[in-house]
Amino acid sequence: MTRPFRRRVLYIPGFDPIPPRRYRELYKREGAEQARISGYQLEFGSRRDRTGFGWGVSGDFNDGRGEAEVEVLIWTDIVQASMGQSIPATYGQLLRTAWTYITSGALFRMMRLRRGPVLAALYPVVALILQLLSSLLVGGLIGWTAGHLTGPGWWLGLPIMLILTWVGLKLWQRLDGRIFVHYLMHDYAFTAQHSGAYPEALEQRIGQFADRIATCLEQDWDEVLVVGHSSGAYLGVSVLADLIRSGRVTGDGAKLSFLSLGQVVPMASFLPRANRLRADLRYLSARAELDWIDVTAPGDACSFGLCDPVAVSGIEPPDRRQPLxxxxxxxxxxxxEKQKSLRNRWFRLHFQYLCAFDRPADYDYFAITAGPQTLGARFAGRTHSPGRISRAVNGWTAI
Structure with a gap:
């Protein structure tokens, strides 16, 4: 009996405070749907290696059988710690983040690449300002009315206005599970807090992720596939750059692969102190120890669709090999019909890379993660998609 292809998948999520079990349920639900559409079989179960949080999956495809164990590399605790902000602190984040992106020139340079992700970044800024103005307006009208009808004027009206403004802001905050204003503000503020440099807690976690991948490379796998989504894509770059620099990728065992999805690299690499990330991008793009495929979509307003993260950051080396x-x-x-159902659901579209496609083409997340081919073999001979953006517009290129 032919041995199935064996893969270890290590998934790095983006800036997400929600526990990782959501990714397991998403994978199972969407994987079952993709298998039904594409005509292959997927089975979900447990893992032999119970380290961390994850799940097992096996599949029968036209080109063979594959088995995979998926593990989520968790930094949810760091995200949650950065989000424990009061309403005044969130408005302070707004001012500091806007100042960082505007004064560094990053905002205007990113506009030259894709307007979608920049408008998405401006959404929480504008929304928070409108929330404050609307709360002030309602509170002011009620306060003015109460003060003048009862006689004391603004001696009564001003306290009422302040109280109702605060109540209004709290009500807006309670709606954030639907409108994502505070969440997105925390996301962009986290990236900008050190002008693109990683905070110490994240640096330590990057080191732990590299150690975990190194351990997997020593085990009996045909492929160790690292998947980075959204902000997790640029974290994956730094994790893998550190791993290769340390000499722990020998090429004797499992094939190392990197799949970056819906990347937002310019949000970080265009900032003044992102020297570490820019150096990692330049280094990783020239390495032969791994295969790196970058998948985005122009229809995803939250990512820099078809923007080459190395080239646009202005640090492309002469011996560049990747990403594709x-x-x-x-x-x-x-x-x-599916596009219509997702219209204006831009946050859901940002996760489409992890979901089923009802008119699948070359990109199939479940065939990539559970199928019997390495990432490099699956896309061997492919060239960049038409529309790739490679012009270097970054004003900060120090590494």
Whole structure:
């Protein structure tokens, strides 16, 4: 009996405070749907290696059988700690983050690449200002009315206005599970807090992730696949750069692969103190120890669709090998009905890379993670998707 292809998947999520079990349920639900659409079989179960949080999956495909164990590399605690902010602190984040992106020139340079992710970044700024103004307006009108009808004027009206303004802001905050204003503000503030440099807690976690991947490379796998989504894509770059620099990727065992999805690299690499990330991008792009595929989509307003993260950051080396820039092409791979159901759900679209496509093409997340081919073999011979953006517009290129 032929031995199935064996893979270890290590998934690095983006800036997400929600426990990782959501990713397990998403994978199972969407994987079952993709298998039904594409005509292959997937089975979900437990893992032999119970380190961390994850799940097992096996599949029968036209080109063979694959088995995989998926593990989520968790930094949820760091995200949650950064989000424990009062309303005044959130408005302080707004001012500091806007100042960082505007005065560094990063905001305007990113606009030259894609307007979508920049508008997405401006959304929480504008929304927080409107929330404050609307709360002040309602509180002021009620306070003015109460003060003048009862006689004391603003001696009564001003306290009422302040109290109702605070109540209004608290009500807006309670709606954040639907409108994501505070969440996105915390996300962008986290990236900008040190002008692109990693905070110490995140540096330590990057080191732990590298150690974990090194351990997996020593085990009996055909491929160790690192998947980074959104902010997790640039964390993956630094993790893998550290891993290779340390000499722990020998090439004797499992093939090391990196799949970056919906990346937002310019949000960090365009900032003045992102020297570490820029150096990692430059280094990783020239290494032969791994295969790196970057998948985005112009229809994803939260990512820099088809923007080459190395080239646009202005640090492309002469011996560059990767990443290969591919489009998930939502307009072609999702039916008109599916596109209609996702219209204006831009946050859900940002997670489409992890979901089923009802008109699948080359990109299939579940075949990539559970199928019998390495990432490099699956996309061997491919060239960059049409529309790749490679012009260097970054004003900060020190490494």
């Amino acid at each position: 820039i591919l489009s998930a092409a939502f307009r072609q791979t999702l039916s008109p």
